[in-house]
Amino acid sequence: MVPEKPARYGGEPIRDEVLGYGGQSITEREKEAVVEALEGDYITRGPTVTEFEERVADLVGVEHAIATTSGTTALHLAGEAAGFGPGDEVITTPLTFVSTAHAATYTGATPVFADIDPHRRTLDPDAVRDQITDDTVGLVPMHYAGHPADIEGLLEVADEQDLTVIWDACHAFGGTWEGEPIGAQRDLAIFSFHPVKSVTTGEGGMVVTDDDDLAARIRRLRSFDMSYDPDGHEEEPWYQVAEGVGYNYNVTDIQAALGLTQLDRLDDFKRRRDEIIEQYDEAFAEIDGIRTPPQAANADPLYHLYAIEVSEEFGCDCKEFVNAMHAENIGVQVHYVPLHFHPLFQDRYGYTEGDFPATERVYERIVSLPFFPEMDSSDVRNVVQAIDRLHQYHAE
Ligand SMILES: Cc1ncc(COP(=O)(O)O)c(C=O)c1O
Structure with a gap:
């Protein structure tokens, strides 16, 4: 009553x-998988992270998936790998979580907002066209609520202007558009595995791409930008050197074990x-x-x-x-x-x-x-x- x-x-x-x-769904299977990971040799990034990355790459239908500590750090790495930097402008939607704009801000580039198509609630390609200048280098559209943005229209703008596109697909993991998984579109896409998202690893994120060079750059940046086998040091197995300013955005096997079980569901x-x-x-x-x-x-x-x-x-x-x-x-x-x-x-x-x-x-x-x-x-x-x-x- x-x-x-x-x-x-x-x-x-x-x-x-x-x-x-919103909230997560955790069953006994997830708990068992996490305990099993804790009993493994690595705890930190190890074979379970690799397996999780391979499963996500398979699911999205891309060559590379690189796990990170969050959707926010995935955006950071994607923006940096894309080469955004001071003086550049990157167009994104104002109707999003703040991290979407940080693909630009973290790199010193300027986030430029363009208005949305109110039906989809995602970036309007014509509004994007209006914001383009000689300094525009990239687009960061977001698939609001999981509803795909105007992928076709936005890729058309990107092609006209030779822009790098990073799809913020934090809301859209597991969906398809035109029969193709969301996240498979060029150049890069990122996901979040926060507990309110469709699949969770507690905190976590992923960058996906078909581009070998971008993927290699992101893997290096994720882990200190170190070279682990520099030329000329083959007889010095301890010899690891930083070649740039990287980050520690490594996820753990514990999180990946949780993620793998979630993917099964x-x-x-x-x-x-x-x-x-x-x-x-x-x-x-x-x-x-x-x-x-x-x-x-x-x-x-x-x-x-x-x-x-x-x-x-x-x-x-x-x-x-x-x-x-x-x-x-x-x-x-x-x-x-x-x-x-x-x-x-x-x-x-x-x-x-x-x-x-x-x-x-x-x-x-x-x-x-x-x-x-x-x-x-x-x-x-x-x-x-x-x-x-x-x-x-x-x-x-
Ligand atoms: C659209 C969007 N972008 C980025 C993020 C950041 O993801 P995370 O919380 O994993 O850093 C979120 C999640 O909160 C989001 O909803």
Whole structure:
């Protein structure tokens, strides 16, 4: 029995325990795999990391996969390997997590924002064209929520201008576009294995590419930029020397063991996420003022977020909606505060609110509902009930 008034206006919360918007699924198999890795010889980066990389390369259909400590460090290595640097401009979306822009900022290049296509919520190729200058060297599109960006349109712009493309595919691991895995498109793509993502290693990331030189550069940068067998030192097995300023972005066999077990469950994760989408889509079809997420054409995404848009007809604005859902103990989230609102990009690069109208219109309305494989049908029902009664309350 659902009490009448929403909790924000004096009723009882629909749930006693908070339902988060995302989260991992860990079974006994994952735990056993991690313990087994702990009993191995390496603990740190060893054969299990190599196996994890090979499985991801296979799954994405690329030559190389290089595991890193996070999606953020994957973006750093990809940007540096791509040769971005001071004086260069790299175009990206403002509707993303801050790390996407760091493929540029970490290297000293300037991140340049271009507005989004509000339907897909991803970079609009024409808006990208408008931002191109003689200094533009790269593009970092992001597949928002797992829905592919306009891959064809963006590659066309990249071809016209000879730009290096790094696809931020943190939301899109395990999906396909035009029958091809997302992440297989040139030049590089990166994934995150944070616990809210479709597959997790605790923290972790991956760079994928078909380019042998980029892959070799990334492997070196990941691990101190060391040469482990410099010419002329064949009889000195200890002789390892740094040839540049590298990093320690090595992942551990423990994380890779977790990742491998998660990959075994990828189809189950997708099936469950697709079921939840169907239940949500059906429930919200009749509610005024809720736009359900766009369905991708010619693609079979593994969606990461279920992000609705709440408009005036619903009865309250997005801020009220979020606070009302939190009062029901339902942990909705907003992805994202546009990057041109952040002090970093305003103070350093001169962006201001008002610069990207399509992004800002979407930001005013967008809310991510709880969406992860471990949600059961009563969790889904709670979300629907809470939205339903909030709508009814405001309709009166
Ligand atoms: C679009 C996007 N890019 C980059 C990242 C950074 O990934 P990580 O948290 O693994 O560093 C995230 C994840 O939070 C993300 O959602």
